[in-house]
Amino acid sequence: MKPKKSPVIRVIGFLALIFIGATLVLGLKITPPDAIQGQMVRIIYIHPPLAWVAFLAYGTTAIASGLYLWKRTRARIWDQLSGASAEVGVVFTGLTLVTGSIWGRPTWGVWWTWDPLLTATALLFVLYLGYLALRKLPGDINQRSKRSAIAALIAFIDVPIVQMSVLWWHSLHQKPTVFNPGQPAQIHGIMADTLLIGFIAFTLVWLWLLFTRLGVIKLEEKIELYGLEVALRERRGEVNKDLVETSQDSHSKTSLSTSSKQGPDSQVLVQK
Amino acid sequence: MLHDALLIIRKDLKIEFRSKVTTNQVAPMAIVILILFAFALDTHQHKLILAAPGLFWVAVLFSMSLAIHRSFSIETSSSTRDGLRLLGLDPGGIFLGKVIVLTIEMFVLEIILGFGIVVLYSATLHNYFLLISITILSTLGLAAAGTIFGSLASSFKTKDTLLPLLFLPISAPVLLSATKAFQTELGTVIGSSHPWIRILGVFAVVYLTVGVLAFGPLLEEQ
Incomplete structure (x- = not known):
């Protein structure tokens, strides 16, 4: 059985490819090297968009979990969406940590530093790995979904702490450049445009991955459901x-x- | 809710008084952790004094993990949870009762560990009032988070491995803030512990609120 892909998902996938291509061309070829960071600035076109998508994914997981927990809106789709988004979020958090580490080595001189934002992001990564482990446990699907939804909401409390930690603790990490309320944007011209295109590109990638994974989760649940039904029928037949x-x-x-x-x-x- | 919480406190403390698991097993294990940390740091006195606040809270965290496990094994071993549901107790009250019992047990353990770091690591305690406030706030936050995840993991077969995976990352911010506040009060770092106490307070309030709200749905489907 193949997952049916709607034309909208195909269009999102196609647009994601175009924007990723544009980010690569602009980021690697057209934009100039930074006055201080030199060529290392190029990783900035993908590092913040990856982190943004990770937060977006966890936000979606929290909202979907809330909708699943609320009796009026309780439906399987919210649990499935929550799981799909968390999986994509974990992948993007991992990529954020890896790209940050690659940038940190020449800039700070170390692969890893116990900077609060880095540490909190690593914790977030482990926290959602725990959430995914909870989702994979065998047992009653509704019981598991409800517990996962509660765990996701609690885990999401950690997200604002990650976001705010850069301001709470004295940090080695770069302060927010674009979304800093106390300071006007300090990134200009083609560099700002490339960063914006990067944000759009990775958001589209996230959407495509999210809907594709959602389709696969739906099929997995069908297999689980019908697989059992077929087994029961066979058993009854025997x-x-x-x-x-x-x-x-x-x-x-x-x-x-x-x-x-x-x-x-x-x-x-x-x-x- | 408070009346139900008091019932749970009486029940769990009575069980603890009879079994003495915290005093006979968890507390000695926490002291063993302190001794092992000293071996890991090559029993270097200066390093131990500097590391004492962090080591204290890591020992508390591991002991808390065991205590949470114990707190929920009481409920599952003799189907006490079903009995509590049949009695119609308020889930929020059950949650608060569990949290308070864990806090009391851990506070006793923390006093023992406090003596441990003074004797073994030569740490010097300065402001007793602030140290006790930090300890109570941190323990309350940890107990609240631990009770939620203990309940989440309690009916799964893999609860022994699942609980630390869920509980330890979520408690890391409490651990960080408590260590920073202790560093100031033990005199290893110059500064004020007040911002950290505020963070600990926020954590305790957030986890207590989430726990009171979430414990009902958690008990319903177990």
Whole structure:
């Protein structure tokens, strides 16, 4: 069984490819090197968009979990969406940590530093890995979904702490450049445009991955549901077959014993 | 809600008084952790004094993980949870009761660990009032988060491994803030512990609120 892809998902995928291509061309070829960071600035065109998508994914997981927990809106789709978004979020958090580490080595001189924002992002990564582990546990699907939804909401409390930690603690990390309320944007021209295109590109990638994964989760649940149903039917079939065979055996045995006791006339009757 | 919480506190404390698991097993294990940390840091006195606040809270965190496990094994082993549901107790009250019992048990353990870091690591305690406030706030936050995740993980077969995976990352901000506040009050770092106490307070309030709200749905479907 292949997941059906709607034309909208195909269009999103196509647009994502175009924007990723544009980010690559602009980021690697057209934009100039930074006055201080040199060529290392190029990783900035993908690092903040990756982090943004991770937060977007966790936000979606939290909202979908809330909708699943609320009795009026409770539906399987919210749980499925929550799981799909968290999976994509974990991948993007991992990529954020990797790209940050690659940038940190030449800039700070170390692959990893115990900067609060880095540490909190790593914690977020582990926290959502725990959430995904909870989702994968065997057992009643509704019980698991409800618990996962509660865990997702609690985990989401950590997200604003990650966001605010850069301001709460004295940090080595770069302060927000574009979305800094106390400071006007300090990034200009083609560099700002490339960063914006990067944000759009990775948001589209997230949407495409989210809907594709959602389709796969729906199919997995169908397999789980129908797989069990087929197994039950087969089992019932076996039981019926056994019963039929047993009843046929006992019937023929009874007939034979009766016929042997009553003689040739009664044997004719049994055959009739 | 408070009346139900008091019932749970009485029940769990009575069980603890009879079994003495926290005092006979968890507390010695916490002291063993302190001794092992000293081996890991090569028993270097200066390093131990500097690391004492963090090591204290790591020992508390591991002990808390065991205590949460114990708190929920009481409920699952003899189907007490079903009994509590049949009695019609308020889920928020059950949650608060569990949190308070865990806080009391851990506070006793923290006093023992406090003596431990003074004797073994030569740490010096300055402001007792602030140290106790930090300890109570941190323990309350940890107990609240731990009770939520303990309840989440309690009926799964893999609860032993699932609980630390869920509980330890969520409690890391509490651990960080409590360590920073202790560093100031133990005199290893110059500064004020007040911002950290505020963060600990926010954590405790947030986790207590979430717990009171979420414990009902959690109990319903178990």
